[in-house]
Amino acid sequence: MATKKEDETYIKDVKVQYGEPVGVVAAQSMGEPSTQMVLRTFHSAGIATTISSGLPRVIELVDARKKQASPTMTVQLEPKIRKDYDAVKKLAKKFQEIRIRDVILKHIENLKESKLELVLSKSKMEDNLLTEEMVIEKLNKKFSGISIEKKSNHLIISQKKPKDIHSTRIAFVHIMDFQLSGIKGINKAVIMQNDDESFYIFTSGSNISEAMQLDGVVPEKIYSTDPFDVLKSYGVEAARNAIAYELRNTMQHEGVKVDFRHMGLIADSMTLTGTIIGVGRHGLAGTKASVFARAAYEETVKHFVNASIFGESDLLKGVSENVLIGKQIHVGTGLVKLAIKKDDLKKIKAEE
Incomplete structure (x- = not known):
């Protein structure tokens, strides 16, 4: 167990220096290893083969894509x-989500007579704890415009009021995709x-x-592994943690070591508004208050034109805008401002 003095020394060592550009350091710490990921390949077996990983997974997370590839x-x-x-x-x-198409051996469509014949698989039905009566009940409850005739393990579905072939075909597709059980x-x-x-x-x-x-x-x-699903059920703090942990897990899986604090900072920035925002031009980079900062990240002309139309001004307080115009940036030693009293200045001049 560490002593009090050792704890104090550790706390002192991990403190960030005043003026440290933590955002830049985080971006560099994540960006450089990410470019190496395309050169690293690992073989995964089983269900892991369908899970997105590597650089595509990192992009998916930081872009805050609502439809994840493989959650x-x-x-x-x-x-x-x-x-x-x-x-x-x-x-x-x-x-497991079970649909009509998952429990049949085959289906026969008769579009002229507006009939759909389903040949049910007894083994698949038993595996998914379903019976023919349950299937008929669920279909009747969902689709009011159909009638169902049962023959052995066959179900013959007819439209009560037949429509044109195109509408009938669409109706049959909906029936085949109908969810019988499980979670969507x-x-x-x-x-x-x-x-x-x-x-x-x-x-x-x-x-x-x-x-x-x-x-x-x-x-x-x-x-x-879907931050938006976590946000919906558990809230923004849980979503923030999910983003940070997923970034860490992705990096570790690829054999890349990045300090967790950098990932935590990126996740904090993405969830600052109470929802999840990507870091690209449609997210954090495109919502900055500074005109120059927005223009520095893609769509330069568009941002300058919009700023001119609406008469925006830029106070030049950020990093990007000061780099663009050649001024000293307000980080590190650039944060230091020295001043001297007028009376002291007069004394110095007098002595000279």
Whole structure:
């Protein structure tokens, strides 16, 4: 255990110097290793092969893209079931989104007669805890303009008021994509094991709000790699942490070491307004108060023209604008301002 003196020394050593351009240091610390990522390749097996990583993942995070390429969730379970494999397996089946097209062997469309024949797969139905009666009930509840005839494992769906072929085709597509069970957006759910031999569920796809409602799930112990899903369910502080942790995990996976404080600063900047904003021209760089700072990052003419039209002024307090006009920047030694009293100046001149 460290002594008080050692703690004080550590705290003193980690303090940032006054005037340190922390934003520039963070950008350099993230930017340089990111350019090396395209040269590094690692092989992943199983479900990890579908998860975006490397430079594409970093870009996805800092650009604050609302539609993530391959979001995932890690769901911890209640103590009463976490070591019961059968119970966890049953719960995992409630996660995966199952649509009509997922439980059929084939389908036959008769557009002239406005009929759709579905050949159900008994094994797929049983695997997903579904029955023919449940499928019929769900379809009737969702689509009021259809009638369903049951023949063995066949379902013949007809439109009560047949329309033109184009409209019928669109209606059949909607029926095939109709969600029967599971959570919207979850493509796959697999059972994983913790260090203490208890089980948890790992999903391909993310939907925290619906996952919370399932019995056996611990609501406060669901982790998603989608910052916007985290923001929606847990708030901006959790979203900030998710961005920082995802940046760190991506860097570590690629074998790159970057101090976590730089990632935390980037995440802080992206969530400063209470929502998630990217760092590009449509985000932080494009919303700066300084005209020169906005113009320095792409679309230069556009920003100057708009500033002229609306009569904007620039107080030249930032870094970019002072670099552009050749003035000393207000960081580091540039922050120091010296002044002398007029009376003292007169005395000095008199002595000279």
